[in-house]
Amino acid sequence: MIKVRDIKSNINLWSILSLIFIILIVLPNLNIFINIFNESNENWNHIKEYLLKDYIINSLTLIMFTGVFTIFIGTSLSWLISVYDFPFRNFLKWGLILPLAIPPYIGAYTYNGLLNYTGVIQSFLRNSYNIQVNQKYFNVMSIKGAIFIFTIFLFPYVYIITKSYLEKQSSSLIENARVLGRNSMETFVYVVLPISRGAIIGGVSLVILEVLNDYGVVKYFGIPTFSTAIFKTWFSMGDIDSAVKLASILMFLVFIILILEKFLRGRKKYSYTTSKITPISRKRLKGFKGKLAFSFCFLIFSIGFLIPTLQLIHWSLLTYKDILNIRFVKLIVNSLSIALISSVLIIIIAIVIANYCRLKNNFLSKIYSKTTLVGYSIPGAVISIGVILFFINIDNRLYWVYKMINKNSAKLVLSTSIIMLIFAYIMRFLAIGYNSIESGFEKVGNKFFEASRTLGMGITETFIKVDFKMIKPAILSGFILVFVDILKELPLTLILRPFNFNTLSTKAFEYASDEMIQEASIASLIIIIISVISIYFFYKAGNKEEV
Amino acid sequence: MRRNVRNISIGLVLALTLLVFAGCSTNEVNKIDDLETEKKKVVNLYTNRHYDTDEKLLETFTEETGIKVNVVKGNSDELIERLDREGKDTKADLLITADAGRLYRAKEKDLLQSAKSEVLDKNIPENLRDQDNEWFGLTVRGRVIVYSKDRVDPEELSTYEDLINSKWNKKILVRSSSNIYNQSLLASLIEINGEEKAKEWAKGVVKNMARDPKGNDRAQATAVVAGEGDLAIMNTYYIGKMLNSSNPEEVKVAENVGVFFPSQNTSGTHINVSGIGLTKHAKNKDNAIKLMEFLSSEKAQKQFAEANYEYPANPSVEPSELLKSWGEFKTQNINLSKLGENNEKAVKIFNEVGWK
Numbered sequence: 018m019i020k021v022r023d024i025k026s027n028i029n030l031w032s033i034l035s036l037i038f039i040i041l042i043v044l045p046n047l048n049i050f051i052n053i054f055n056e057s058n059e060n061w062n063h064i065k066e067y068l069l070k071d072y073i074i075n076s077l078t079l080i081m082f083t084g085v086f087t088i089f090i091g092t093s094l095s096w097l098i099s100v101y102d103f104p105f106r107n108f109l110k111w112g113l114i115l116p117l118a119i120p121p122y123i124g125a126y127t128y129n130g131l132l133n134y135t136g137v138i139q140s141f142l143r144n145s146y147n148i149q150v151n152q153k154y155f156n157v158m159s160i161k162g163a164i165f166i167f168t169i170f171l172f173p174y175v176y177i178i179t180k181s182y183l184e185k186q187s188s189s190l191i192e193n194a195r196v197l198g199r200n201s202m203e204t205f206v207y208v209v210l211p212i213s214r215g216a217i218i219g220g221v222s223l224v225i226l227e228v229l230n231d232y233g234v235v236k237y238f239g240i241p242t243f244s245t246a247i248f249k250t251w252f253s254m255g256d257i258d259s260a261v262k263l264a265s266i267l268m269f270l271v272f273i274i275l276i277l278e279k280f281l282r283g284r285k286k287y288s289y290t291t292s293k294i295t296p297i298s299r300k301r302l303k304g305f306k307g308k309l310a311f312s313f314c315f316l317i318f319s320i321g322f323l324i325p326t327l328q329l330i331h332w333s334l335l336t337y338k339d340i341l342n343i344r345f346v347k348l349i350v351n352s353l354s355i356a357l358i359s360s361v362l363i364i365i366i367a368i369v370i371a372n373y374c375r376l377k378n379n380f381l382s383k384i385y386s387k388t389t390l391v392g393y394s395i396p397g398a399v400i401s402i403g404v405i406l407f408f409i410n411i412d413n414r415l416y417w418v419y420k421m422i423n424k425n426s427a428k429l430v431l432s433t434s435i436i437m438l439i440f441a442y443i444m445r446f447l448a449i450g451y452n453s454i455e456s457g458f459e460k461v462g463n464k465f466f467e468a469s470r471t472l473g474m475g476i477t478e479t480f481i482k483v484d485f486k487m488i489k490p491a492i493l494s495g496f497i498l499v500f501v502d503i504l505k506e507l508p509l510t511l512i513l514r515p516f517n518f519n520t521l522s523t524k525a526f527e528y529a530s531d532e533m534i535q536e537a538s539i540a541s542l543i544i545i546i547i548s549v550i551s552i553y554f555f556y557k558a559g560n561k562e563e564v
Numbered sequence: 565m566r567r568n569v570r571n572i573s574i575g576l577v578l579a580l581t582l583l584v585f586a587g588c589s590t591n592e593v594n595k596i597d598d599l600e601t602e603k604k605k606v607v608n609l610y611t612n613r614h615y616d617t618d619e620k621l622l623e624t625f626t627e628e629t630g631i632k633v634n635v636v637k638g639n640s641d642e643l644i645e646r647l648d649r650e651g652k653d654t655k656a657d658l659l660i661t662a663d664a665g666r667l668y669r670a671k672e673k674d675l676l677q678s679a680k681s682e683v684l685d686k687n688i689p690e691n692l693r694d695q696d697n698e699w700f701g702l703t704v705r706g707r708v709i710v711y712s713k714d715r716v717d718p719e720e721l722s723t724y725e726d727l728i729n730s731k732w733n734k735k736i737l738v739r740s741s742s743n744i745y746n747q748s749l750l751a752s753l754i755e756i757n758g759e760e761k762a763k764e765w766a767k768g769v770v771k772n773m774a775r776d777p778k779g780n781d782r783a784q785a786t787a788v789v790a791g792e793g794d795l796a797i798m799n800t801y802y803i804g805k806m807l808n809s810s811n812p813e814e815v816k817v818a819e820n821v822g823v824f825f826p827s828q829n830t831s832g833t834h835i836n837v838s839g840i841g842l843t844k845h846a847k848n849k850d851n852a853i854k855l856m857e858f859l860s861s862e863k864a865q866k867q868f869a870e871a872n873y874e875y876p877a878n879p880s881v882e883p884s885e886l887l888k889s890w891g892e893f894k895t896q897n898i899n900l901s902k903l904g905e906n907n908e909k910a911v912k913i914f915n916e917v918g919w920k
Binding site for chain 2: 158
């Protein structure tokens with residue numbers, strides 16, 4: 018009797034849907050794991066002998082240096098912004114998020130176009146003052162340049178997370194340090210860094226995952242890394258087995274990084290002495306110090322946002338006549354609608370799983386919760402392989418259904434449609450939506466839900482009438498984050514898009530790799546504008562939530 | 565507040581429904597397209613070219629024949645991979661890609677079939693097409709030496725093989741070996757000089773490089789003018805593109821370099837093609853061959869080649885004024901299929917000698 022009731026209470030719409038979503042996320046990845054044990058072929062031996070070492074060294078160099086630099090810049094900025102007051106602080110506070118609006122691959126070709134021999138800076142020096150500079154110092158197309166690009170466009174991840182942590186959590190500790198006579202530097206090193214370690218590491222691991230996922234920058238700069246190697250062995254050598262082997266090594270690397278993150282972050286938890294959160298009272302920096310703080314923040318803002326945007330505007334003015342036409346409108350519509358559809362789906366799925374997990378809170382639900390994160394840690398190049406193999410498999414199995422519907426149906430229906438791309442987006446970005454919704458639910462707690470249930474409403478009814486309204490801000494910010502990420506996404510879109518389907522990001526990348534940098538500027542600018550608007554709304558939503 | 569939420573959720577639901585409907589209706593249209601394909605006059609083309617002049621050319625074709633051309637654009641490697649994946653379900657009738665090596669790869673994957681046409685046989689010379697007529701070159705580019713007009717006397721230049729001469733130590737600029745144009749160049753030298761000599765050559769070039777390979781072909785010419793090196797190996801059409809760039813500085817760069825056709829007294833300058841092939845599972849074979857014939861015709865060749873500053877494959881069509889100003893040149897006398905056959909060897913040699 019009891020058993021029947023248990024089963025009944027365990028099986029409902031939410032649990033069934035969650036299970037289905039989780040299985041759909043896991044299956045394509047299994048495809049890759051199964052292939053790891055395939056016999057290695059001649060190509061693989063060649064790769065191992067001559068290339069693998071470079072891939073590993075380059076990938077590690079990139080993540081290590083980018084990691085260190087983003088920590089340095091992101092933490093120092095968040096410290097300045099949250100603890101001090103100085104000219105234009107309010108503007109810079111959100112201005113420093115803006116580099117996130119520029120996808121690194123767009124930043125990469127913009128900086129190259131800006132700095133190279135035919136770029137604005139060198140031509141100005143040459144034509145006005147007849148100065149010939151040494152090309153060595155102006156070349157960004159190197160591994161050092163790539164580290165620069167990644168650092169300057171990805172540091173906001175560290176900045177945002179650390180800043181919000183400092184603002185909310187640390188005031189008493191920082192004030193105590195001040196009262197006890199520590200100066201700013203000492204407070205920063207001995208108090209701020211240790212207590213915000215968790216936040217910093219959280220931010221920097223996002224940065225590292227982004228770097229490993231990147232295809233655009235390393236491809237454009239010609240740096241052999243895992244992601245370019247996967248594309249190359251798959252498309253140029255036509256060897257999917259070796260590509261899968263590379264993918265599995267990369268997955269292993271990501272796995273180590275995630276464990277490392279847990280380890281670094283988890284040992285000690287600094288939580289709060291009081292439950293009362295008081296904002297930090299900011300110290301006003303006057304005179305020279307104020308100017309210095311402003312200059313540092315403004316410098317980073319300029320390099321990360323202002324300068325590349327101005328350069329892109331300049332190029333757009335040169336080329337808009339040839340580029341801007343009706344087909345461009347279609348690009349915008351494509352980009353917006355696929356980002357919109359995918360984001361809505363992601364949010365719905367995230368809500369279903371998150372709601373299920375918080376209500377059940379058992380071993381299974383913890384596994385579900387972790388599974389949603391899988392996609393974000395796997396680079397796009399790897400996901401795309403898994404998704405394609407998976408969809409071709411489905412198509413083969415569903416062929417008889419297609420034939421029933423339409424006698425002349427082709428065999429590959431799903432795997433040549435946009436559904437495959439949307440599916441891949443969901444796999445990759447579910448984590449972002451899920452994190453946001455989960456934290457929304459955490460804030461609300463279960464009390465309201467229980468009250469509503471006691472008053473006789475069902476789970477679904479309660480969700481619609483009670484929970485949804487309470488987690489609305491979380492839904493909104495999750496939606497915006499996912500939307501911007503999909504808009505900027507490159508590797509998945511490049512491989513999985515159906516024919517005739519171009520988005521702003523694929524178009525910008527195509528132009529850039531066709532050596533038509535100026536022509537790529539308009540698509541890039543539109544991506545940046547939409548992202549900036551979205552980030553602004555996100556920032557506003559975040560502020561409202563705090564109040 | 566409450567109303568707001570309701571409005572937003574209603575709005576979202578409506579938007580979703582609309583999108584779903586939109587999705588369905590385009591599917592519907594596609595299905596109709598499929599059915600019509602069988603009756604109507606269409607031809608479906610996968611191409612890596614994206615020039616506005618191409619579209620005009622295809623419109624002319626449609627006007628003359630009544631055959632509608634559906635175009636799908638993409639990167640060459642991806643198009644081939646896609647064609648492979650679609651197998652016999654593909655809608656593509658024709659494939660246009662840059663580089664004979666890629667066309668060879670498509671042939672090896674059994675994605676193409678032989679196209680029998682007297683017109684094509686007449687218009688396209690034998691060395692610019694596949695032995696089994698599975699693909700035909702449409703435009704020709706040379707991979708040449710570009711030199712600094714200030715620092716290099718063209719009299720000093722002679723052959724590709726001479727590039728490993730120690731007098732060019734730290735002078736040569738060339739892009740990465742992952743680029744197919746370099747792979748095809750080495751593949752041709754493997755064919756002409758043998759594998760061992762070709763490897764020696766690649767090793768010698770690496771030794772003479774002014775810097776690690778980076779950037780694209782244009783970047784090499786720019787580096788010559790910037791003084792990083794004296795010689796660059798690059799494709800002819802990039803000079804044309806730079807001369808017509810929207811950036812005046814790039815035009816200046818192109819004006820400051822000279823174009824040299826290597827190996828004129830020996831094996832000839834390395835050439836490559838953009839070419840077209842009939843897909844194995846083409847559903848509109850007759851229309852496809854008509855389009856191939858059209859593109860090889862005197863009328864279309866000029867416009868088709870000039871869109872990308874290339875040489876027409878049809879020998880009875882004159883190249884553009886710019887290309888004529890560089891003079892005529894002797895080309896390597898090997899069948900371009902060899903570029904594909906030797907591609908794998910070339911890639912491996914590059915990796916072995918450390919040409920990045």
